[in-house]
Amino acid sequence: MSEHVIELRSATKAYGKQTVLHGVDLKVRRGEFLTLLGPSGCGKTTILRLLAGFESPTTGTVLLDGQDVTALPPEDRGVNTVFQSYALFPHMTVYDNVAFGPRIKGVGGSELDTRVMEALKTVKLDGFAQRKPAQLSGGQQQRVAIARALVNRPLVLLLDESLSALDYKLRKAMQIELKQLQRQLGITFVFVTHDQEEALSMSDRVVVMNAGNIQQIGTPREVYEQPENLFVAKFVGEINTLTGTVCAVHGDGSYDIDLFGHVIDLRARRSFAVGAEVSVLIRPEDLRIWREGEGTVEDLADLFPGTVEEVIYKGTTVDLIVRLTETRELLSTTQFFNEDDASGSLLDYRIGEPVHVDWVHGWEVILPHE
Amino acid sequence: MSDHALFKRVAIGTIAVWLLLFAFAPNLMVVIASFLTRGESEFLVWTPTTDAYARMLDPLYLHVFWNSFYLSAMTTLLCLVIGYPFAYLIARANPAVRPYLLLLVIIPFWTSSLVRTYAMIVILNTNGLLNTLLQSLGLIDEPLELLYTDGAVIAGLVYTLLPFMVLPLYAAIEKLDWRLVEAARDLGARKVRTFASVIIPLTSPGIVAGCMLVFLPGLGMFYVADFLGGSKTTLIGNLIQRQFLSARDWPFGSAASVTLTIVMGLMIGLYLLAAKRANAKVEV
Amino acid sequence: MKGLGRGAYLALVYAFLYLPIAVLIVYSFNDARYSLSWQGFTWGWYESLSQNDDLIDVALNSVIVALLSATLATIIGTLGAVALYRYRFSGRNVLNGLIFVLIMSPEIVMGISLLLLFVTMGLELGFTTVLLSHTTFSIPFVVVTVMSRLSGFDKFLIEAAQDLGATEFQTFRKVILPLLIPAVVAGWLLSFTLSMDDVIISFFVTGPDFEVLPLKVYSMVRLGVKPEINALSTVMFALTLVIVLIAQSLLKERK
Numbered sequence: 001m002s003e004h005v006i007e008l009r010s011a012t013k014a015y016g017k018q019t020v021l022h023g024v025d026l027k028v029r030r031g032e033f034l035t036l037l038g039p040s041g042c043g044k045t046t047i048l049r050l051l052a053g054f055e056s057p058t059t060g061t062v063l064l065d066g067q068d069v070t071a072l073p074p075e076d077r078g079v080n081t082v083f084q085s086y087a088l089f090p091h092m093t094v095y096d097n098v099a100f101g102p103r104i105k106g107v108g109g110s111e112l113d114t115r116v117m118e119a120l121k122t123v124k125l126d127g128f129a130q131r132k133p134a135q136l137s138g139g140q141q142q143r144v145a146i147a148r149a150l151v152n153r154p155l156v157l158l159l160d161e162s163l164s165a166l167d168y169k170l171r172k173a174m175q176i177e178l179k180q181l182q183r184q185l186g187i188t189f190v191f192v193t194h195d196q197e198e199a200l201s202m203s204d205r206v207v208v209m210n211a212g213n214i215q216q217i218g219t220p221r222e223v224y225e226q227p228e229n230l231f232v233a234k235f236v237g238e239i240n241t242l243t244g245t246v247c248a249v250h251g252d253g254s255y256d257i258d259l260f261g262h263v264i265d266l267r268a269r270r271s272f273a274v275g276a277e278v279s280v281l282i283r284p285e286d287l288r289i290w291r292e293g294e295g296t297v298e299d300l301a302d303l304f305p306g307t308v309e310e311v312i313y314k315g316t317t318v319d320l321i322v323r324l325t326e327t328r329e330l331l332s333t334t335q336f337f338n339e340d341d342a343s344g345s346l347l348d349y350r351i352g353e354p355v356h357v358d359w360v361h362g363w364e365v366i367l368p369h370e
Numbered sequence: 371m372s373d374h375a376l377f378k379r380v381a382i383g384t385i386a387v388w389l390l391l392f393a394f395a396p397n398l399m400v401v402i403a404s405f406l407t408r409g410e411s412e413f414l415v416w417t418p419t420t421d422a423y424a425r426m427l428d429p430l431y432l433h434v435f436w437n438s439f440y441l442s443a444m445t446t447l448l449c450l451v452i453g454y455p456f457a458y459l460i461a462r463a464n465p466a467v468r469p470y471l472l473l474l475v476i477i478p479f480w481t482s483s484l485v486r487t488y489a490m491i492v493i494l495n496t497n498g499l500l501n502t503l504l505q506s507l508g509l510i511d512e513p514l515e516l517l518y519t520d521g522a523v524i525a526g527l528v529y530t531l532l533p534f535m536v537l538p539l540y541a542a543i544e545k546l547d548w549r550l551v552e553a554a555r556d557l558g559a560r561k562v563r564t565f566a567s568v569i570i571p572l573t574s575p576g577i578v579a580g581c582m583l584v585f586l587p588g589l590g591m592f593y594v595a596d597f598l599g600g601s602k603t604t605l606i607g608n609l610i611q612r613q614f615l616s617a618r619d620w621p622f623g624s625a626a627s628v629t630l631t632i633v634m635g636l637m638i639g640l641y642l643l644a645a646k647r648a649n650a651k652v653e654v
Numbered sequence: 655m656k657g658l659g660r661g662a663y664l665a666l667v668y669a670f671l672y673l674p675i676a677v678l679i680v681y682s683f684n685d686a687r688y689s690l691s692w693q694g695f696t697w698g699w700y701e702s703l704s705q706n707d708d709l710i711d712v713a714l715n716s717v718i719v720a721l722l723s724a725t726l727a728t729i730i731g732t733l734g735a736v737a738l739y740r741y742r743f744s745g746r747n748v749l750n751g752l753i754f755v756l757i758m759s760p761e762i763v764m765g766i767s768l769l770l771l772f773v774t775m776g777l778e779l780g781f782t783t784v785l786l787s788h789t790t791f792s793i794p795f796v797v798v799t800v801m802s803r804l805s806g807f808d809k810f811l812i813e814a815a816q817d818l819g820a821t822e823f824q825t826f827r828k829v830i831l832p833l834l835i836p837a838v839v840a841g842w843l844l845s846f847t848l849s850m851d852d853v854i855i856s857f858f859v860t861g862p863d864f865e866v867l868p869l870k871v872y873s874m875v876r877l878g879v880k881p882e883i884n885a886l887s888t889v890m891f892a893l894t895l896v897i898v899l900i901a902q903s904l905l906k907e908r909k
């Protein structure tokens with residue numbers, strides 16, 4: 001048994017002159033929930049189809065459980081897919097849909113019945129066996145599709161944008177359910193989505209993709225807090241970018257960075273030379289807003305003056321868009337309600353109100369300017 | 371009367387009156403005529419009877435029916451066997467060439483079947499293309515008597531009716547949600563299994579429609595039997611034609627027509643059943 | 655290799671569909687009455703066609719019936735399709751059903767049923783009865799062609815027209831009809847072809863004084879294969895080809 005249940009080795013896929021996958025290497029660990037995240041056309045679905053066997057790579061290999069399956073057709077691979085459109089057979093009942101795979105494997109009689117009903121029970125649909133797919137709601141069809149795949153006890157379950165057809169509330173509920181299901185069954189899930197929130201909340205690891213290349217692989221926390229490049233930073237959540245120049249190198253990863261006149265001592269994980277242009281990235285929730293006469297101002301160099309341009313009330317947070325006085329750049333910030341502030345009056349910002357902005361140093365990410 | 375009501379009435383009225391007069395009434399009259407008696411000087415006499423239907427059980431006529439059904443069924447089967455892979459390949463062809471491939475089927479579809487049947491004579495003639503070809507290849511010494519056989523009738527029917535099989539099949543296969551085929555493969559079904567348990571059931575409305583469009587005209591195309599068949603080849607079409615034009619037995623001709631219509635009705639029932647089974651579409 | 659096999663199969667079936675017609679066309683230019691072997695190119699059979707006054711008359715009959723029946727069927731079928739699409743009225747399903755029955759009816763059944771009707775009505779078999787019959791079997795084809803275009807319509811276009819104050823007829827005249835034109839013209843062309851090619855129904859509903867082209871061809875073929883028939887068939891095929899190509903290009907437009 002190899003440690004990696006799936007391995008893609010320098011897989012390339014081209015359709016005519018158009019290359020949609022540029023030599024991708026990917027290893028999926030046994031039992032993990034791995035999400036392929038990226039904008040449409042980034043190649044994530046292509047990877048899924050390579051794994052399922054619907055496409056074969058132009059160059060490169062696909063390994064399943066250590067075996068080279070590059071040339072194997074989909075029916076001979078121990079993986080199953082939950083399709084985006086569910087692809088339930090409309091002419092069969094729910095039961096027959098779920099029984100389709102086992103029947104092909106020659107399972108019959110009471111064993112078939114047990115397995116099908118067990119799979120339906122897993123997705124809480126044991127009362128719907130004799131319905132036709134058209135008689136089910138979207139969420140129920142989704143569950144049938146999952147049961148139909150799981151009943152085959154696949155090595156890996158592939159899910160292709162499987163939740164995107166559901167409405168918001170149902171999608172949230174299914175996310176939790178899928179995650180629980182995966183933990184309970186211990187099956188490896190490879191999930192494709194373009195929804196970063198979905199990716200972060202469900203996965204053990206996230207693979208961020210763009211334009212046929214893998215941008216970063218890491219835990220949700222890693223890709224969110226330590227993006228390796230600007231694409232990942234911007235695609236995974238909202239982020240503010242300030243452009244600056246390195247004006248001094250202190251060693252041990254500490255730099256003086258000049259942000260339009262504010263020289264700030266920041267730490268970076270990468271090394272930069274003096275004079276290098278850098279992007280300083282700060283998440284909206286990491287920005288702090290100081291109102292006129294509020295708090296104690298210790299070092300004015302760390303504070304950026306601005307005016308409130310827009311106030312967006314979101315229930316649990318208040319989002320502000322602040323225009324910086326010096327560069328006219330817009331920053332978006334998220335302010336959480338404070339438990340001491342029962343009336344919420346502390347967050348009663350006015351449009352046009354002058355404020356100062358800073359952040360807790362160390363929560364920013366510094367990348368070379370692109 | 372407001373303009374709204376006027377336009378609506380004219381639009382509905384025109385087609386309703388036309389169809390009632392020229393589609394509903396005539397068919398009703400055929401049914402009525404089939405229960406009447408033939409007259410000496412008139413075509414029909416108002417004496418109700420089921421004689422016409424009883425006469426159809428005459429072995430002579432039963433044989434005609436049987437023979438016609440047989441020829442038509444063979445034609446349908448051949449069209450299906452040739453047409454399904456053909457339609458499948460067109461439906462799965464590169465989208466850039468697909469319209470042209472389809473057009474090449476549509477042209478014969480609209481071409482006069484008389485002209486096409488005639489073309490078949492030219493091919494099957496004693497000194498026609500096929501015999502000449504076989505002789506020059508040294509496969510036969512004497513020209514074969516290809517014309518005036520049941521085989522020639524089937525060949526002619528297949529030739530003229532093949533497009534009527536291919537077009538509905540194409541429509542059904544092209545409409546097929548290919549992800550269902552992928553799903554079947556994903557669940558472990560090999561090609562044959564996928565074809566039998568997913569593709570065939572889901573394209574069954576096309577199969578039934580195609581069979582209907584071949585089988586029913588196949589019973590009636592009397593000129594194909596006239597041109598290509600032997601003296602003993604009689605289709606239901608020839609039978610009906612003779613009752614109306616030479617034998618002057620309208621009740622009997624009508625009864626044969628009614629029978630044909632009932633066969634049609636049964637096949638439509640089958641079609642609706644197939645469509646209902648296959649079209650239980652997944653709502654997303 | 656798989657691709658090659660597929661291509662070969664397609665080619666084989668296309669050859670089956672086209673070879674007989676191709677042979678027919680080639681023979682129509684062959685300068686020999688009985689021989690199958692190529693005796694040189696000639697326009698002779700076409701010339702003898704053009705000098706056959708009887709045949710010209712019959713062809714003219716066919717063209718007149720086709721023009722008139724196609725026009726009538728197009729008017730009735732277009733109005734009917736719009737009515738069936740726009741309005742909910744009692745008997746709508748009956749109308750839909752009748753159209754379906756007309757499409758599915760074996761031609762021979764339609765032929766004798768119309769014959770019965772005309773004889774009962776006391777109509778003399780000839781031009782009028784052929785015209786009425788051809789219009790009848792063309793109507794469903796127009797309805798289906800127009801209907802398929804209508805169902806691809808943005809419903810709000812019609813509502814927008816009415817919102818802007820158009821009456822029912824103005825909506826039809828200024829919005830629906832212009833958008834339908836390609837389908838209407840295609841429907842007309844296909845009706846014309848159907849009428850020009852019909853054998854079975856004409857066979858029953860025409861009288862001795864009014865002959866149409868397919869029936870003439872039918873009786874000519876019964877008398878034996880002659881090169882003139884090759885030429886005539888070629889002309890009929892060419893006519894169909896042109897009409898179908900135009901109709902198809904109209905239907906494909908703005909898809």
